[in-house]
Amino acid sequence: MLTLQPAPRTHTPPAKVWRNYYRVYRVINLARVGTVFPGIHAGPDEFPSKEVAEQCAAMFLAELNPPGRWLMDHAGCYPKAAPRTSAQISPRLRNKRATPAQSCGAIPLPHWRDP
Numbered sequence: 001m002l003t004l005q006p007a008p009r010t011h012t013p014p015a016k017v018w019r020n021y022y023r024v025y026r027v028i029n030l031a032r033v034g035t036v037f038p039g040i041h042a043g044p045d046e047f048p049s050k051e052v053a054e055q056c057a058a059m060f061l062a063e064l065n066p067p068g069r070w071l072m073d074h075a076g077c078y079p080k081a082a083p084r085t086s087a088q089i090s091p092r093l094r095n096k097r098a099t100p101a102q103s104c105g106a107i108p109l110p111h112w113r114d115p
Contacts (some may be wrong), residue, residue, distance in 0.1 A: 002105060003017055007064045008084060011055045015050075015079030015080070016048070017046045017047070017048070017078065017079065017080040018046065018047045018048070018049060018050050018052075018053040018077050018078065018079055018080065019042050019043060019045070019046055019047070019053070019079075019080050020042070020047075020053050020054075020074065020076075020077045021040055021041065021042050021043065021075040021076055021077065022040070022041055022042075022043060022061075022073065022074060023034050023039075023040050023072065023073045023074075023075045023080060024037065024038050024039060024041060024070065024071070024072050025038060025070055025073070026038065026071050028072070029107075032044055032096070042077050043057070043060075046080060047077070050077055052080075053077035054074075054077055057073070057074045057077065061073070061112060066113055080101070092114035096113070
């Protein structure tokens with residue numbers, strides 16, 4: 001008769017580095033980062049645990065946002081992704097990187113030089 005066996009579990013190691021992500025609502029100039037435009041951006045710091053990252057984000061937003069207004073909001077903290085190796089990159093992209101003009105089907109123009 002068929003016997004059921006439990007599926008093997010793969011245990012991934014816990015994340016060692018966490019990074020905060022912020023939702024920016026207005027164009028602001030931050031001293032350490034420079035000018036930041038609306039959208040979702042990663043914070044400049046890395047943290048050893050999720051709890052520390054969330055605590056630092058709460059303190060940063062309390063100092064940055066004026067009462068009753070929101071310039072930035074905490075989008076969440078996520079583990080920092082490991083850098084991709086060349087084996088993980090598609091062979092098509094590894095051999096030849098397409099320019100934005102080529103990816104949309106445009107014909108590349110020749111590069112002109114001044115005489």
